[in-house]
Amino acid sequence: MNIAFFLRTGDAAVPPEPPLPEGMTLRLWRPNDKSGRDPLRIGVKIQHLLSLYDDDRYTEIGIWFEGTRLHRLIVTPRWHRFPFMDRGDLQIGGVWTHPAWRRRGLASLSVHRAHRLFAAPGQRLWYVTDSANGASIALAKGSGYRPAGEGRRTKPLGIALVGQYRLDRRYTLA
Ligand SMILES: CC(C)(COP(=O)(O)OP(=O)(O)OC[C@H]1O[C@@H](n2cnc3c(N)ncnc32)[C@H](O)[C@@H]1OP(=O)(O)O)[C@@H](O)C(=O)NCCC(=O)NCCS
DSSP states (O other): EEEEEEEETTOOOOOOOOOOTTTTTEEEEEETTOOOOOOHHHHHHHHTTTSSSSSSSEEEEEETTEEEEEEEEEEOOOOOOOTHHHHHEEEEEEEEEEGGGTTHHHHHHHHHHHHHHHHTTTTTEEEEEEEHHHHHHHHHHHTTOOOEEEEEEEGGGGGGGOOEEEEEEEEEOO
16 A cells, blocks of 8 residues: 545634745636646546536646746545545645745645635545655645545556545544
């Protein structure tokens, strides 16, 4: 088992968001917005049109500086690739910061924004990552997520893109 599952309940307080560094802009993208030629967004639009997501809260948060994307994070509703989620749950994933801009708080800032947008009372948010990814785990823990279990990612016919994240061992949360 090499996938770590983290969970945050909406009852945890959302601390004030750190300020966006000078010159940077934070942009939201949703499947009904224009996509340009970004292959990930085109795929998401198709999945949205096919109603593969449980609801319409799919949101990409991006942080940009002078036309360059420095950071991206995706909030995803439940769909077939995440069978461990309950109806109404959301997941923070696809977190990436440009290598030259890591450890400057951009990922924490964008997780904060996701919480401000979605962390209503009772809202459960998942964070799933490779259990060897120290930076990602530090981000999850620092953002108020608690270890919820461990599992694996399936690869039907060797294709990771269509695989599922399976939560094989669920921890009892205090
Ligand atoms: C994981 C990743 C998104 C973190 O982005 P970042 O912008 O550097 O993160 P931040 O600067 O906001 O740091 C968030 C927390 O993680 C900690 N952290 C970041 N990088 C770390 C590292 N390499 N080792 C240990 N801790 C680290 C920070 O100290 C901070 O902790 P704190 O809240 O206790 O202060 C970035 O390293 C990345 O893009 N990695 C490659 C893609 C990836 O693995 N994504 C995760 C997939 S789920």
